[in-house]
Amino acid sequence: xxxxxxxxxxxxxxxxxxxxxxxxxxxxxxxxxxxxxxxxxxxxxxxxxxxxxxxxxxxxxxxxxxxxxxxxxxxxxxxxxxxxxxxxxxxxxxxxxxxxxxxxxxxxxxxxxxxxxxxxxxxxxxxxxxxxxxxxxxxxxxxxxxxxxxxxxxxxxxxxxxxxxxxxxxxxxxxxxxxxxxxxxxxxxxxxxxxxxxxxxxxxxxxxxxxxxxxxxxxxxxxxxxxxxxxxxxxxxxxxxxxxxxxxxxxxxxxxxxxxxxxxxxxxxxxxxxxxxxxxxxxxxxxxxxxxxxxxxxxxxxxxxxxxxxxxxxxxxxxxxxxxxxxxxxxxxxxxxxxxxxxxxxxxxxxxxxxxxxxxxxxxxxxxxxxxxxxxxxxxxxxxxxxxxxxxxxxxxxxxxxxxxxxxxxxx
Amino acid sequence: xxxxxxxxxxxxxxxxxxxxxxxxxxxxxxxxxxxxxxxxxxxxxxxxxxxxxxxxxxxxxxxxxxxxxxxxxxxxxxxxxxxxxxxxxxxxxxxxxxxxxxxxxxxxxxxxxxxxxxxxxxxxxxxxxxxxxxxxxxxxxxxxxxxxxxxxxxxxxxxxxxxxxxxxxxxxxxxxxxxxxxxxxxxxxxxxxxxxxxxxxxxxxxxxxxxxxxxxxxxxxxxxxxxxxxxxxxxxxxxxxxxxxxxxxxxxxxxxxxxxxxxxxxxxxxxxxxxxxxxxxxxxxxxxxxxxxxxxxxxxxxxxxxxxxxxxxxxxxxxxxxxxxxxxxxxxxxxxxxxxxxxxxxxxxxxxxxxxxxxxxxxxxxxxxxxxxxxxxxxxxxxxxxxxxxxxxxxxxxxxxxxxxxxxxxxx
Numbered sequence: 001x002x003x004x005x006x007x008x009x010x011x012x013x014x015x016x017x018x019x020x021x022x023x024x025x026x027x028x029x030x031x032x033x034x035x036x037x038x039x040x041x042x043x044x045x046x047x048x049x050x051x052x053x054x055x056x057x058x059x060x061x062x063x064x065x066x067x068x069x070x071x072x073x074x075x076x077x078x079x080x081x082x083x084x085x086x087x088x089x090x091x092x093x094x095x096x097x098x099x100x101x102x103x104x105x106x107x108x109x110x111x112x113x114x115x116x117x118x119x120x121x122x123x124x125x126x127x128x129x130x131x132x133x134x135x136x137x138x139x140x141x142x143x144x145x146x147x148x149x150x151x152x153x154x155x156x157x158x159x160x161x162x163x164x165x166x167x168x169x170x171x172x173x174x175x176x177x178x179x180x181x182x183x184x185x186x187x188x189x190x191x192x193x194x195x196x197x198x199x200x201x202x203x204x205x206x207x208x209x210x211x212x213x214x215x216x217x218x219x220x221x222x223x224x225x226x227x228x229x230x231x232x233x234x235x236x237x238x239x240x241x242x243x244x245x246x247x248x249x250x251x252x253x254x255x256x257x258x259x260x261x262x263x264x265x266x267x268x269x270x271x272x273x274x275x276x277x278x279x280x281x282x283x284x285x286x287x288x289x290x291x292x293x294x295x296x297x298x299x300x301x302x303x304x305x306x307x308x309x310x311x312x313x314x315x316x317x318x319x320x321x322x323x324x325x326x327x328x329x330x331x332x333x334x335x336x337x338x339x340x341x342x343x344x345x346x347x348x349x350x351x352x353x354x355x356x357x358x359x360x361x362x363x364x365x366x367x368x369x370x371x372x373x374x375x376x377x378x379x380x381x382x383x384x385x386x387x388x389x390x391x392x393x394x395x396x397x398x399x400x401x402x403x404x405x406x407x408x409x410x411x412x
Numbered sequence: 413x414x415x416x417x418x419x420x421x422x423x424x425x426x427x428x429x430x431x432x433x434x435x436x437x438x439x440x441x442x443x444x445x446x447x448x449x450x451x452x453x454x455x456x457x458x459x460x461x462x463x464x465x466x467x468x469x470x471x472x473x474x475x476x477x478x479x480x481x482x483x484x485x486x487x488x489x490x491x492x493x494x495x496x497x498x499x500x501x502x503x504x505x506x507x508x509x510x511x512x513x514x515x516x517x518x519x520x521x522x523x524x525x526x527x528x529x530x531x532x533x534x535x536x537x538x539x540x541x542x543x544x545x546x547x548x549x550x551x552x553x554x555x556x557x558x559x560x561x562x563x564x565x566x567x568x569x570x571x572x573x574x575x576x577x578x579x580x581x582x583x584x585x586x587x588x589x590x591x592x593x594x595x596x597x598x599x600x601x602x603x604x605x606x607x608x609x610x611x612x613x614x615x616x617x618x619x620x621x622x623x624x625x626x627x628x629x630x631x632x633x634x635x636x637x638x639x640x641x642x643x644x645x646x647x648x649x650x651x652x653x654x655x656x657x658x659x660x661x662x663x664x665x666x667x668x669x670x671x672x673x674x675x676x677x678x679x680x681x682x683x684x685x686x687x688x689x690x691x692x693x694x695x696x697x698x699x700x701x702x703x704x705x706x707x708x709x710x711x712x713x714x715x716x717x718x719x720x721x722x723x724x725x726x727x728x729x730x731x732x733x734x735x736x737x738x739x740x741x742x743x744x745x746x747x748x749x750x751x752x753x754x755x756x757x758x759x760x761x762x763x764x765x766x767x768x769x770x771x772x773x774x775x776x777x778x779x780x781x782x783x784x785x786x787x788x789x790x791x792x793x794x795x796x797x798x799x800x801x802x803x804x805x806x807x808x809x810x811x812x813x814x815x816x817x818x819x820x821x822x823x824x
Binding site: 006007009035040044069070072075076089092093096097118119130139141151152 | 418420421442448453454455479480481482485486487501504505508514523530531537542547553563
């Protein structure tokens with residue numbers, strides 16, 4: 001894409017209301033725009049990152065046999081009354097002109113359970129794994145963390161339906177592995193920890209995926225003896241003793257919850273009377289699991305981790321483009337060489353943002369390039385062309401190198 | 413995809429509340445599920461069609477330089493008050509716990525206008541074309557037409573920003589052409605007509621794209637003299653006389669509005685004080701256009717047009733799969749041949765739904781295949797294998813033919 005065509009522009013000021021690093025950087029670089037507290041628009045560059053994250057998650061969900069659906073955001077009161085969750089204080093509620101009550105979905109167990117029930121009669125129909133990407137809504141009173149805590153936010157939610165506990169346990173482990181793959185592909189592998197969390201009535205523990213960062217709103221406790229990560233709620237219940245080994249030497253770290261997985265058991269199948277016939281013809285309740293990842297939160301977390309004083313440093317797989325090609329000085333020679341390289345790279349299926357603007361200085365272009373944070377910068381100038389070269393620099397490194405212009409794509 | 417893995421199943425009953433053909437067929441075949449009146453879930457097959465339509469629209473929007481964004485669904489009252497549209501009766505409204513007023517977006521002029529304003533100062537920044545796919549909400553009291561009229565529904569909305577009327581007029585024609593391409597790719601070319609509609613304060617007329625079908629809720633009038641299509645509102649204003657040629661011989665047809673394009677002029681730039689500096693340094697108001705297509709409505713319209721007594725007949729580009737491969741009789745020989753063909757077709761990037769189910773009769777499989785409506789059916793059986801063949805039948809044709817098994821993919 002030619003940068004001269006991009007309708008967004010870099011902003012020099014940082015809005016005073018935005019105290020979070022992720023919102024400051026993403027707004028300044030033109031990835032997102034704030035409509036109001038906790039509600040953001042995704043602009044072209046931001047939507048590209050969002051779609052990359054979505055596709056990574058989709059691939060890993062499909063790899064564990066997930067089937068994608070799209071459930072509504074507007075949900076009827078009756079479904080929530082069945083499970084006693086109509087009273088949930090953070091649910092946004094509304095009425096239509098005829099006085100019918102609705103809520104905006106903040107989770108979809110109440111919808112997916114009766115839906116899947118329509119297609120299941122026997123153990124032969126199980127297991128079933130269904131996921132979606134959908135906007136969720138939560139009446140969040142303290143939405144001050146940019147993309148980390150939204151009133152409107154996109155979630156991937158996966159629901160699994162099983163004939164028994166063993167089958168759920170087995171799939172739960174598969175989802176765990178898929179989640180680690182997702183966080184690895186998003187560049188968060190080394191800083192993301194499987195963390196014990198409260199499990200509700202059915203399982204002793206559920207699990208959160210917590211990403212360590214100083215700006216996190218959560219706290220995780222690491223047991224120095226058995227290396228377990230435990231969330232704050234559990235550690236307080238257990239009176240600051242590791243529930244696994246009894247160790248008391250705990251290290252506290254700030255973190256962001258980037259995912260959670262939960263054994264629901266019969267919590268939702270019972271109120272919806274969702275049963276199946278087993279091999280012996282006996283009716284049994286369905287056993288369920290649910291598994292969530294917030295897409296905007298994940299994007300915000302990546303920015304919280306990957307930035308420096310100059311801007312964002314996108315991990316490769318989620319970057320809006322692979323290469324930021326910059327032409328400096330607008331002589332015909334430079335322009336032609338840059339245009340040609342731009343076309344060649346595109347033909348090689350390399351995604352390029354091409355800074356073809358003529359009204360910006362080299363300094364401005366470099367500063368904006370660092371702020372946007374595409375992994376590889378390629379500069380074409382009179383000086384580099386004298387040696388038939390371009391200058392190649394990784395965003396994450398300080399040094400640049402000269403590369404022969406006809407060897408650029410193979411060097412990437 | 414193996415049909416044995418698909419969690420949805422064909423339903424034999426038609427729900428009595430569903431009076432529309434599109435909802436009846438799509439629900440029976442497992443494409444969608446009704447949550448409540450006007451609110452549907454997209455199931456795996458339905459979401460595949462939905463995504464194909466979305467991608468066709470995306471490609472054609474990108475071809476006319478559209479830049480994709482994603483605006484929120486939850487919108488603040490203040491923006492609507494600026495344009496006097498907070499009183500719109502079909503807008504769903506809600507309050508959070510702090511008493512702040514929101515609406516659910518049914519259109520996004522009030523959001524995109526101040527957003528784009530942030531990036532535009534001079535004529536050099538224009539024109540700008542921005543589009544999104546987003547859920548819209550409308551407090552629809554008579555939502556009885558399946559996907560044709562929803563309370564929650566997905567829209568593609570494109571907004572264009574221009575320095576003058578001529579520039580808008582030129583782009584408006586480009587969008588017209590892009591819309592015809594979209595409807596053509598969706599199989600609706602011959603039955604979709606550009607129709608004169610009411611233009612509001614700024615332009616004399618806007619345009620609707622109306623698809624002729626007996627089940628349509630709209631009416632269009634064709635002037636037999638000049639072949640113009642005119643919507644009901646205009647024709648009543650004009651007292652049943654063609655506004656173009658004065659002709660009085662009009663033919664009435666039932667239709668569905670599948671798209672609309674509208675010259676907004678200064679209707680939204682003025683309330684948001686959205687100005688730009690022209691070449692002479694003078695401040696002028698921005699001239700805008702907007703252009704909508706409802707994705708679910710388009711999907712429902714396709715089904716209304718393309719069906720017979722046996723089920724749906726998907727046009728090629730929007731079908732969930734290209735081929736429905738059916739193995740009948742579950743001998744090892746048939747199974748192995750079908751499996752092999754399934755793999756070969758997938759390697760050739762042909763999308764296949766493979767009916768590998770062993771608990772269904774040939775008759776049941778054929779009936780379900782006709783209901784689902786994939787363009788090409790391929791049957792593997794003992795009988796066809798005797799001649800090293802498979803039986804190939806188009807959903808839209810009555811006759812089948814035998815094709816050598818190693819010539820199948822080239823014949824498609």
